[in-house]
Structures are given as structure tokens and as C-alpha cells.
Amino acid sequence: MPRRTEELRELVEAYLAELAFTPELRPLEEAMRDALGGKRVRPVLCLATGEAVGADVGTLLPAAAAVELVHSFSLVHDDLPALDDDAERRGQPSVWAAHGEATAILAGDALFGEAVRLALTYPTPEVARELVRATLHMIGGQQLDLQGGVDLRQLHALKTGALFGASIMCGLWAAGVPAAGHGPWRSFAAQVGLLFQVVDDILDGDGYVPAIGEEGARQLAADTADRARARLAEVDADTDVLRSIVDDLAVRTA
Amino acid sequence: MPRRTEELRELVEAYLAELAFTPELRPLEEAMRDALGGKRVRPVLCLATGEAVGADVGTLLPAAAAVELVHSFSLVHDDLPALDDDAERRGQPSVWAAHGEATAILAGDALFGEAVRLALTYPTPEVARELVRATLHMIGGQQLDLQGGVDLRQLHALKTGALFGASIMCGLWAAGVPAAGHGPWRSFAAQVGLLFQVVDDILDGDGYVPAIGEEGARQLAADTADRARARLAEVDADTDVLRSIVDDLAVRTA
Numbered sequence: 001m002p003r004r005t006e007e008l009r010e011l012v013e014a015y016l017a018e019l020a021f022t023p024e025l026r027p028l029e030e031a032m033r034d035a036l037g038g039k040r041v042r043p044v045l046c047l048a049t050g051e052a053v054g055a056d057v058g059t060l061l062p063a064a065a066a067v068e069l070v071h072s073f074s075l076v077h078d079d080l081p082a083l084d085d086d087a088e089r090r091g092q093p094s095v096w097a098a099h100g101e102a103t104a105i106l107a108g109d110a111l112f113g114e115a116v117r118l119a120l121t122y123p124t125p126e127v128a129r130e131l132v133r134a135t136l137h138m139i140g141g142q143q144l145d146l147q148g149g150v151d152l153r154q155l156h157a158l159k160t161g162a163l164f165g166a167s168i169m170c171g172l173w174a175a176g177v178p179a180a181g182h183g184p185w186r187s188f189a190a191q192v193g194l195l196f197q198v199v200d201d202i203l204d205g206d207g208y209v210p211a212i213g214e215e216g217a218r219q220l221a222a223d224t225a226d227r228a229r230a231r232l233a234e235v236d237a238d239t240d241v242l243r244s245i246v247d248d249l250a251v252r253t254a
Numbered sequence: 255m256p257r258r259t260e261e262l263r264e265l266v267e268a269y270l271a272e273l274a275f276t277p278e279l280r281p282l283e284e285a286m287r288d289a290l291g292g293k294r295v296r297p298v299l300c301l302a303t304g305e306a307v308g309a310d311v312g313t314l315l316p317a318a319a320a321v322e323l324v325h326s327f328s329l330v331h332d333d334l335p336a337l338d339d340d341a342e343r344r345g346q347p348s349v350w351a352a353h354g355e356a357t358a359i360l361a362g363d364a365l366f367g368e369a370v371r372l373a374l375t376y377p378t379p380e381v382a383r384e385l386v387r388a389t390l391h392m393i394g395g396q397q398l399d400l401q402g403g404v405d406l407r408q409l410h411a412l413k414t415g416a417l418f419g420a421s422i423m424c425g426l427w428a429a430g431v432p433a434a435g436h437g438p439w440r441s442f443a444a445q446v447g448l449l450f451q452v453v454d455d456i457l458d459g460d461g462y463v464p465a466i467g468e469e470g471a472r473q474l475a476a477d478t479a480d481r482a483r484a485r486l487a488e489v490d491a492d493t494d495v496l497r498s499i500v501d502d503l504a505v506r507t508a
Contacts, residue, residue, distance in 0.1 A: 027398050028393070077363060101336035117383075117387070125382065129374050
């Protein structure tokens with residue numbers, strides 16, 4: 001029997017494949033679709049959170065896709081020659097390498113806009129507010145990175161942790177959980193964001209690794225995963241799938 | 255006594271000068287502020303619309319600023335070397351020329367995000383939905399422009415008319431006017447968008463000018479201004495200031 005996380009990933013893939021963009025973006029569609037590869041870690045986390053509190057996955061998919069589109073937007077702009085100058089992404093030509101710089105800039109803009117459009121399909125503005133807040137932190141982090149001379153931990157919290165945490169919070173808002181019930185979830189989101197970031201640093205050998213050593217970073221990842229599980233134990237929800245995601249994030253190798 | 259449009263412009267200037275960006279955008283603040291020059295035509299239109307239906311200007315300013323920030327975002331990205339390659343804007347170095355391409359890309363992203371954040375300060379999502387819809391049309395139009403071979407009228411409707419029309423519609427939503435009362439306003443917004451666009455083409459000698467001749471374009475501008483005034487006459491509102499804005503748009507020389 002496939003695990004629920006795998007089923008959720010397939011639901012995200014199917015939703016993104018069928019997703020109709022704003023018709024006026026037709027000339028950017030190919031570049032936008034090329035940008036949408038990836039492991040879907042963030043949208044799966046969003047869906048698993050909303051399911052944990054009892055929401056139907058169908059009502060959660062627009063929020064999950066919105067988070068993924070923001071992630072894709074950030075990669076498209078980060079890969080540009082003026083920024084990281086990456087001509088490849090996931091073994092394929094990056095969007096600018098395949099479609100030109102101008103189209104990549106506009107396709108990134110369009111992915112950000114479509115993300116917000118999806119987040120705005122909910123009756124209240126909270127999903128969009130949460131998403132935009134995290135996106136602004138991410139953009140600020142990217143500029144800090146350009147400028148250099150900043151603590152890499154602080155930097156990765158903005159560049160990586162913010163959107164990761166927002167995946168969880170957007171799942172809650174999309175599920176209709178009011179702010180009063182968010183306390184332990186926000187702590188959980190912070191721990192999961194940090195966990196993803198520390199394991200990223202271990203895999204890349206930067207950030208926490210030069211700061212506290214590889215052994216220290218591994219210990220921090222283990223402790224952070226424990227704290228994430230402890231926060232999960234505090235919420236009144238069916239958290240089995242989320243717990244398995246935390247377990248996977250702690251031992252991932254890619 | 256200063257005319258009301260001039261007072262509204264001053265209110266926009268003061269609001270933008272005091273506007274606190276998301277603190278995490280601090281490293282982009284200088285570039286973002288440099289991008290905010292301009293004549294404030296769109297935000298003044300937004301404020302005048304909201305005032306015409308009885309709203310207090312204070313409740314309208316976030317929406318007005320949001321429209322202006324989207325306009326600024328679009329100019330920052332359009333000026334980039336990969337797009338229009340304009341090193342100057344309003345007699346000053348453009349954002350990329352002053353701050354570098356990478357910072358200009360990120361400052362544009364941040365301006366778009368801050369625009370949406372402001373639009374999301376309202377209790378309901380409609381201001382943000384209207385703004386994002388127009389922004390996506392504008393981005394699609396910019397890509398059409400890159401590809402070439404498109405009718406310039408259709409192109410300018412996307413690149414210019416969409417956001418212009420949204421200035422009016424965002425003013426209505428911010429004022430709390432429900433969709434049922436939008437009919438004649440949406441027609442008015444379409445006419446004002448077209449008017450701005452045709453006069454732009456006359457000033458630049460492109461778009462409608464090669465298509466229907468300068469005399470034809472001037473006639474179209476006059477007819478469009480008449481239609482805009484006729485639509486205004488149909489709405490139940492105090493439309494004197496809006497009428498004077500239409501008069502100004504019809505005869506502007508810059």
C-alpha cells in the first residue's frame with residue numbers, strides 16, 4: 001500500500017499538471033511549466049497539515065500549489081545570470097538557459113502572481129497573507145546573500161525556513177483553523193523550517209556546518225526533529241503523516 | 255485653493271514617504287525607494303474613485319499605494335538590460351543602473367510582494383484579487399511585447415490599460431462597494447484605460463498612431479473621453495474630481 005505522503009505527492013503532481021494559468025499568460029506558459037519540477041516537499045507538508053486537522057484534500061490543493069509556485073518563482077529568479085548564474089536545474093537547462101533571460105524574469109514574476117491568485121481563491125485573505133509574508137522574507141534573504149558578510153544561519157532561515165514554515169501555516173488557514181489554535185503549530189513550523197535548513201546545510205557542507213561542525217550540525221538536526229515531534233504531540237490532530245514527514249526530513253540524503 | 259487632484263497626489267506622496275516596508279526587506283529598501291518616483295496618476299485615480307462613492311481617503315490609501323507599487327515593480331523589471339535595457343528613468347539612473355541587475359530583480363519582486371501585502375490589509379480579498387489579476391495581464395502583455403508581431407493596441411491594453419482600470423476598481427473595492435454596483439464603473443475603467451493608452455500612443459507616436467493615423471488617434475482619444483464622461487454620468491456618486499481627471503488625461507502632454 002503506498003504511503004500517504006506518496007499519495008499526497010501524486011495529488012500535487014496531478015493538480016499542477018491540470019492547473020489552468022490566467023489565459024493572458026499563454027505566451028509564458030511553456031517557461032512557467034518548465035519551472036515547475038521538484039520534489040513537492042512543501043506542498044505535501046501543506047496538505048498533510050490540513051488533513052491532520054480534518055480538512056478535505058481538495059480544499060487544500062490551491063494553497064499547496066501556491067506554496068510550490070512561490071518556490072518555483074524563487075528558483076527561476078535565483079538561477080538568473082545576474083544572481084546565481086546557474087544554467088542547469090535538476091539536470092535540465094534552467095528557465096533562462098532554455099527561454100532567455102527576459103522570459104525567465106517575466107515567468108518568475110508570473111509564477112509569483114499565479115501563486116497569490118491561487119492563495120486568493122479562499123474566502124478570507126489569511127492564506128495569501130501568510131504566503132506573501134514568507135515570500136517577502138525569502139526575497140530579503142536573497143538580497144542579504146548577494147551582499148554577503150551575513151551569518152549563514154540567519155540567511156537560510158529567511159531563504160529557506162520562512163517558506164517552509166508557511167507551507168504548514170497555509171495548510172492550517174486553508175483548513176479554516178482560526179488563529180487561536182495556531183500556537184503549537186507555529187512552533188512546529190519553525191522547527192520543521194530549521195530542520196530542513198540544517199539538513200540542507202549538512203548536504204551542502206555550508207551554513208551550520210562551518211559554524212558548528214558537521215557533528216554539531218547532525219546533533220542539531222536530531223534535536224530539532226525531536227522538538228518538532230514534541231510540538232506535534234501537543235496538537236489535537238491526527239499527526240501520523242506529519243510525523244513520518246519529519247522522520248523523512250531528518251534522514252533525507254537529497 | 256489647490257484642486258482636489260493635487261491634494262490627493264500630495265496625500266499619496268506623504269503616504270509612500272512614510273510607508274514602512276516589511277523589516278526583512280531592509281537590504282532592498284534604498285533600491286525600492288528609488289523605484290517609487292512618478293506622477294501618481296494611478297493612485298490618484300484610485301483615491302478619487304473611492305472618495306466619489308463616499309469613502310474616507312485614509313481607508314483608500316493602502317489600495318492606492320498598492321497600485322503604485324505594482325506600477326513601480328513593472329518599470330524596474332522592464333528597464334532591465336534583458337528587457338528594455340533602459341539605463342535612465344525620469345532623468346535618473348534606473349534601478350539596475352544605480353544598484354546592479356541582481357538587486358533590481360529582487361527589488362522588483364519585493365515591490366510586487368509589498369503591493370500585495372498592502373492590498374491584503376483589507377478585511378476581504380477583493381482588492382488583492384483585482385490587483386493581481388491586472389498584474390498578471392500586464393506581465394503577459396510584456397511577454398507578448400518581447401515576442402513581437404502583435405497588434406500594438408491589444409498589447410497596450412494588457413501592458414497599460416489593465417492596471418489603469420484596476421486603479422478604479424481597487425478604489426471601489428477598498429470603499430466597500432459590492433460587485434452588484436460595479437457595472438457602469440467597470441465600463442468607465444475600461445474607457446479610462448483606453449484613453450490613457452491612446453494618449454500615450456499619440457505622445458510616443460506608436461500603437462494607435464501607425465494603426466489609424468495621428469488624426470484618427472486624436473479623434474479616438476476625444477471619443478473615448480466622451481464615453482468615459484458618459485459612463486461617469488450614469489453612476490450614483492460625486493464624480494466632479496473624476497471628471498476633471500478624465501479632462502486632464504485627454505489633454506496631457508507628458
